[in-house]
Amino acid sequence: xxxxxxxxxxxxxFARAVLADQLIADELTRLALIELKYRGESPxxxxxxxxxxxxxxxRGAAGATPAPFSTRALLASVPPPPDTHRMMVxxxxxxxxxALEAAKTLVVGSEHAEDLLNEGRSKLTLARQVSxxxxxxxxxxxxxxxxxxxxxxxxxxxxxxxxxxxxTLAQTATPDLVLADYNLEDTASGGEIVxxxxxxxxxRVIFITGFPEQVLGGDIAExxxxxxxxxxxxxxxxxxxxxxxxxxxxxxxxx
Amino acid sequence: MTVSEKRLVxxxxxxxxxxxxxxxxxxxxxxxxxxxxxVRELIWLGLKLGEISxxxxxxxxxxxxxx
Numbered sequence: 001x002x003x004x005x006x007x008x009x010x011x012x013x014f015a016r017a018v019l020a021d022q023l024i025a026d027e028l029t030r031l032a033l034i035e036l037k038y039r040g041e042s043p044x045x046x047x048x049x050x051x052x053x054x055x056x057x058x059r060g061a062a063g064a065t066p067a068p069f070s071t072r073a074l075l076a077s078v079p080p081p082p083d084t085h086r087m088m089v090x091x092x093x094x095x096x097x098x099a100l101e102a103a104k105t106l107v108v109g110s111e112h113a114e115d116l117l118n119e120g121r122s123k124l125t126l127a128r129q130v131s132x133x134x135x136x137x138x139x140x141x142x143x144x145x146x147x148x149x150x151x152x153x154x155x156x157x158x159x160x161x162x163x164x165x166x167x168t169l170a171q172t173a174t175p176d177l178v179l180a181d182y183n184l185e186d187t188a189s190g191g192e193i194v195x196x197x198x199x200x201x202x203x204r205v206i207f208i209t210g211f212p213e214q215v216l217g218g219d220i221a222e223x224x225x226x227x228x229x230x231x232x233x234x235x236x237x238x239x240x241x242x243x244x245x246x247x248x249x250x251x252x253x254x255x
Numbered sequence: 256m257t258v259s260e261k262r263l264v265x266x267x268x269x270x271x272x273x274x275x276x277x278x279x280x281x282x283x284x285x286x287x288x289x290x291x292x293x294v295r296e297l298i299w300l301g302l303k304l305g306e307i308s309x310x311x312x313x314x315x316x317x318x319x320x321x322x
Contacts, residue, residue: 023269067319068274077271 007047008033013216014047014095015054017225017239018087020246024078028054031071048097052105055081079249082242084108085120090242092117093234094225121234124241126153127248132240133173134159135166135180135193136208145179145208148236163188163196170197177243179236182209191215194223204243206236268294 008029015025032053061075081087084106091102103113132154136142142159149156157173160166162184170178178197180190188196194205205223207215212226224246225239270278282293305312 023267027269067321068271068277070319073271073274074269 007045007050009216010047010095011050011054013222013226014051014090016222017094018082018090018242019078020224020250021078022222024074027074028057028078031057047095048101048105051091051095052107055087055106082245085116085123086238086242086245087120088113088116089120089124089234089238093121093232093238094227094242096228121237124152124237126241126244128244128251129153129155130177130240130244130247131155131157131173131175132177132179133157133166133169133175135161135178135184135190137161137181137185141181145236148233149179149240152237152240154240161185163193166193167196170201170203174201175203176247177204177206177240179206179208179240182207182211182215204247206239206243208236 011032012026012029015029016022019025019028029050032050035053035057036049057075058078058081061072061078066072066076082090087106088099088102088108091097091105092099097105099113099117100110103110103116108116130153132149134142134145134149134156136145136159146156146159154177157175158169160169178194180194182190184190184193190207190209194207197203198205206225206227207223208227208229208231209215210229212228215223215226224243227235227239278293278297279290281287281297282290285293285296287293287296301312304315
């Protein structure tokens with residue numbers, strides 16, 4: 001688990017990333033907090049418990065035909081959560097829960113935890129074509145990230161080491177996704193660079209950082225996913241696959 | 256004359272498409288000035304109903320909140 005961030009903040013950010021919708025994710029988080037408080041469960045500031053409550057509310061909303069203007073009507077219009085395999089991978093590889101903690105959060109038997117995780121990892125495919133750029137000042141890490149992305153089928157348009165290179169690259173490549181290191185040698189942080197890119201081009205963002213609390217507590221626009229350093233290949237893959245899913249369902253919603 | 260309140264609060268509300276359509280229908284039927292005033296009038300009407308017919312309001316609420 002990432003140190004230094006409150007469990008509530010962590011769970012809320014995770015819900016935002018999975019739902020790809022800040023407003024609805026925050027509403028779900030509020031409802032889950034009330035639910036936990038109502039049940040008298042403490043400590044409330046436990047990311048796994050809070051995510052479990054968020055998921056149970058989210059799952060419970062599906063298929064209902066509730067009264068207009070009720071909270072359930074609102075929840076019924078939220079797209080269903082990712083399947084259990086995918087959630088398992090996101091909870092373990094991106095959020096850093098153990099397989100057992102994740103199984104508990106998802107309310108599945110602990111004996112299935114490893115199988116679900118492995119199956120989820122093997123099923124990580126892109127729901128649509130994705131192009132990406134990398135913002136990273138360590139050439140070796142940039143090359144390694146590019147390799148992971150290409151292996152998944154992502155088109156890597158290039159990598160940049162600083163603000164001006166990144167802007168130029170984003171302008172020419174108009175990527176779907178920016179994978180950025182947060183702390184760069186450059187005077188501008190990865191956050192500032194991403195903010196600058198987002199001011200002219202709408203894209204998904206994954207931050208890779210040794211200090212996740214810096215990203216989640218900062219003033220910059222919120223990323224889709226935050227991956228803690230030292231990162232694992234599985235974390236990058238899971239976050240990218242979920243971004244692709246969210247892009248695909250956003251495109252469906254616009255039709 | 257009452258002194259006007261200093262602070263205005265922006266309230267963000269999530270609605271489904273059909274709920275928004277219902278508000279807009281009401282707005283046109285009742286000739287409300289705009290969507291925001293329609294929402295404010297509906298809120299006021301809800302509060303008013305609670306004053307003049309608290310039992311009926313509770314019945315409506317229970318129906319709305321039931322699973």
